[in-house]
Amino acid sequence: MDIDLKQFQQVFIEECLEGLEVMESELLKLNSGSVDSEVINTIFRVAHSIKGGAGTFGFNQLTEFTHVAETLLDDLRAEKIPLIDGHINLFLQTVDCLSAWIQLLADDSESIPDAAESLKQQYNQYLLPDGNQDKLAMEDDSLGKPNPSAMKEHDDSDWLISFVPGQDILKQGNEPRLIFAELAEMGELKVTPKLENLPVWKDLLPEDIYVSWDLELISSVSDAQIKEAFEWVEDDSTIIITHPSTLPQSAESEAADETLSESIVSPVVTKKIASTKSAETNSIRVSIDKVDALINMVGELVITQAMLGELGQNFSADKLPALKKGLTQLSQHTREMQDSVMKIRMLPIQFAFNRIPRMVRDLSEQLGKNVLLRMHGEETELDKIMLEKLSDPIVHLVRNALDHGIETIEERKLAGKSDVAYLDINAFHQGGEIIVEIRDDGRGLNRAKIHAKAIEKGIVNKDLHYSDNQIDELIFAPGFSTVETVSDISGRGVGMDVVKRNIESLGGGIKIESTTGAGSCFSIRLPLTLSIMDGQLVKIGSKTYILPIMSIIESLQLKDGMVTKLADDTEVFKLRDEFIPIIRLYQVLNHETSLKRITDGLLVVVESGNNKYGLLVDDLAAQQQVVIKNLEENFMKVSCVSGATILGNGTVALILDIADIVKRVTAERYQSQHQGQRGHVAA
Amino acid sequence: MKRILAVDDSVSIREMVLFTLKQAGYEVDSAVDGVDGLAKAKSGNFDLIISDINMPRMDGISLISQLRNESAYKFTPILMLTTESGADKKMAGKSAGATGWIVKPFNPEKLIATVQKVLR
Known part of the structure; x- marks a missing residue:
């Protein structure tokens, strides 16, 4: 079977980046001296996963590098050496180096961050001198193929194997018949059971194994290949493999020789995935709950649509209440669905x-x-x-x-x-x-x-x-x-x-x-979000504009005598303890107004920057959620306006940019004031 | 069809194992850690369980000993995925009741060959 490992590399890269974030935040919880074993364990697991994945997906140098980090973490985890500040700094630098490295992998580059080599040397200073530097299976030259000498082809010969299984190998899920089946694939196998170890009936445990076997295998395989069939039971069992031409060899005596099982590793995969940079900035991870909620909503919407469709096919006046009900449902579902969709963008x-x-x-x-x-x-x-x-x-x-x-x-x-x-x-x-x-x-x-x-x-x-x-x-x-x-x-x-x-x-x-x-x-x-907001529709002359409800503090009607004019012609009114400047929107926007006196209109008190302003409008209309359309993209930047939206009746309404309006009014006043001052000086 | 449960906290390894074994014609389910693995094993009937060792919440060794206490999994083959080159993890797994191990890194061919060893 041919399975392309490339398809998993993107997942691996994302997983590494996530893991590194976890690693960094856990590292920051560490203090030298006091070691929280769960924190160390979590950090260890990240390094361990990166190492394991890197090996599997063919990033061998990455495996080697994370191996040294993992080894130090393992020593710390086992409390073989005490944690010092130097370790934490080294691990943090490792996180940086690995992040850069993973980014290189994502960009399909085979280069290695410069820091990697010096970090490795730093690790070697901290590592215990012996025992822990066990050679990685990856570094073995005989990748993927067993030791050549063990591989040496024999002529068809007669192997004799004495197999006395460990008493509880059945409870480990190891069945002798599976081992025999594997051997039978190598050549001609003859199996002779021996019952000499069978205990008396009352001592016999039904889940234990008491039978032993003498096996005769006619095959050209090496003894190493035969041993491999017994790999999982050799520690508990007595296995003696004899070849007529060689001295008897006991598998037990070589139980410590792990090289055979270690050297069977994947061939190197050098193909890299296509560039993923754009995918990273444009994709978004969404929790499954949010997607489920959305699918649920779509289901509801389909049902409502079906119901309305049926109503419409043979409509009569007596179905009006049902129609109204259906429409209410529709609008409710649309709103809920809109919420669900917006939530997808929320992180x-x-x-x-x-x-x-x-x-x-x-x-x-x-x-x-x-x-x-x-x-x-x-x-x-x-x-x-x-x-x-x-x-x-x-x-x-x-x-x-x-x-x-x-x-x-x-x-x-x-x-x-x-x-x-x-x-x-x-x-x-x-x-x-x-x-x-x-x-x-x-x-x-x-x-x-x-x-x-x-x-x-x-x-x-x-x-x-x-x-x-x-x-x-x-x-x-x-x-x-x-x-x-x-x-x-x-x-x-x-x-x-x-x-x-x-x-x-x-x-x-x-x-x-x-x-x-x-x-x-x-x-x-x-x-909360950029593209949809709650808007207050206001009338200025014959035109409808929208103010973001978010910036509105309150609306009120002025009474005679509430308005005072300052020296610079600014109109202010006193709201509780504050003097609030009034901005007549129809002046700023250059519209005709239906207002004869300031007290006929309404004052919308808004906050911008840290200050309050009173915006004078002709009237307030409905409040509604509006979808913001960018004017700059579709037309051009218009001062005092942050965007536009389409109202329920199909007309376009502009959304006022309060900060911009305030800026413009202030600038105009400043200008006229300065001109006024210069006038004074001149006089 | 033989059913396999793969338990690993690494999503990339999990996906690789899942994909490979499905391609090889097995029915495969997966779990993200020991706790999840134990729950899934109890609710399903699996012919083989493959588990990672280092996992949050419950590690592979504890998962194996817990599974061996379940009558349904007393004799079921359980393979551990391990990067540990040292013998101690293998021994710990064996004494918890593991059938055998697959040494990481492994490729799809190696995985299938090992699975076929126990699912004949």
Whole structure:
């Protein structure tokens, strides 16, 4: 039979990558000195699986490399040597090296990462000098074929075999008839049973074996081939193979000689799979539950469709209630199915988190800081696309927290804090959104420095007063960086403004809260999914627009006297304790309005950035889920609009981009204000 | 048709074993670790069980001794898949009641040849 092993290599590669992730996260749980045997076991199993699979699928150098790692792990597992920090570092480097290696295999390359050789040498330093360096079966030159001398063809000759089976080989599932059948295939076999060991009736155990045999085999095979037939019983049994021309040989005496069974290994498979890179980025692993739920839904949908189809064939007015019922069912099923489909795209946020523990470990070591990382809510699910784009911003924020936020051990001591700094990363749901928090208990933002820097960079006006929160927000301003020299850890040309922009491009936002001396917390807010959202339909003049419900805080009607005009012509109103600027949407969008007075319309209070704004609309219409169509792809980028959707009646409605509207209005006001100021100066 | 249960925590090895044995005309089911393997073995009637040694939750050695306590599997052939070149794992398997072993790495031909040894 010809079976192509290539087809399993892709599975093997995916399996290795998954295993390496497990290995890394388990390694980070290890501390030198205290060895949790379950953790070591798990790590061992990963190395072991990679080694086994690599051998089976023909990646021999990979087998050799993982073999040394496995050997050290086995020694640690058996507590032959104590675990030290050097081991953990070596294993972590091994994970990196193996990941690179597997990637090379996936790309159909036969090259080996440079680090492999030096890592191997490091392993050999740690390994016990003897016993454990047992030669791999893979390295044997006589791959796939038994020892040539054992293979030597004899002429047909008369082999005599005395076989006294171990008493309980039947209970191991070894049946003498199977051994005889195998021997019978080698030549002519004569079997003579001997009953001399049969005990008296009362001592006879029905499941044990008391018969022994004298066998006569006329065949050209070697004694090694005969021994192989007895391979599984030779330890328990007495087997004496005699050849007329050779001295009697006892199989027992050679039980320790394992080379024969070891050398029977697969021939080398050198073919590699086709490039898999694109498959990796485009494929998605979906749990079977989700697929089952979807199939279930489709089933329901088919039934409903059949029912409606039947109704439609001979419809009469008295069937109207049934029709209505059917339509309700249809819409319910469609919605459930939509949910199921969306869920397929959802992955646990763990995927964006899994680089973090390693990074925190490496960085805190490098910076001489003692940091304890605590992560919660890794299982929170998020749209795959968002997850991919979220990874970099999170990494950046964590780097920042480690580099700038958290103090060195000495500084913490001076400040009267514990040596160990806490870095908490939490993910959770909050009102239809996902929140990711990155919180440290470090020194907090240095507001005086930020303010000074912002003035120096011309980002803010030095005469104006800024609240603490507004100063904190300045770190997100383009071109802002408080560190004089760009350090190795953070600030590799990517600033916080990029982080903010990336998150906003996902339809989310980022906020910062900071307390001097007690730490900072960055919280990222994200919609659950990109392509469908809950929308509030609003009327502006005769046109219908959509606002994301996610950003709406409340809607209200203004009364006379609630609106105040500021010096720069900004209209504000007081909502409880806050003054909120009003944006007249019809002005921004250049539409006619049906409103005669501001009190005729409705004010939709929204949040953008960290601020609230009141958007003036003519009227509110229905709320509905809308499927977002990208305008840029289908038309061009339109300012103040984030996309479009098709409403139930077939018309197209634009989805308003609140952040963009705010930006535009603020820019216009700033401009007119500056012109005004210049006017003053001129006067 | 002879029925075989393959127990291995590695999905690639499992798929390879499954595919190879199906090609060879056997009816094959698979399990992901010892616990799963024991449950599947109890609910089905298998003529041969092939099991890996190193697995999470329940390893191959414990699986074999548990199976030998089941009257249905008292004499059923059980083969272990092992990469261990040392004799100690083989001995541990034998004393737990394993029939024999298939040394990893193995190729499909070797697998079928070994299976045919016990399923005649």
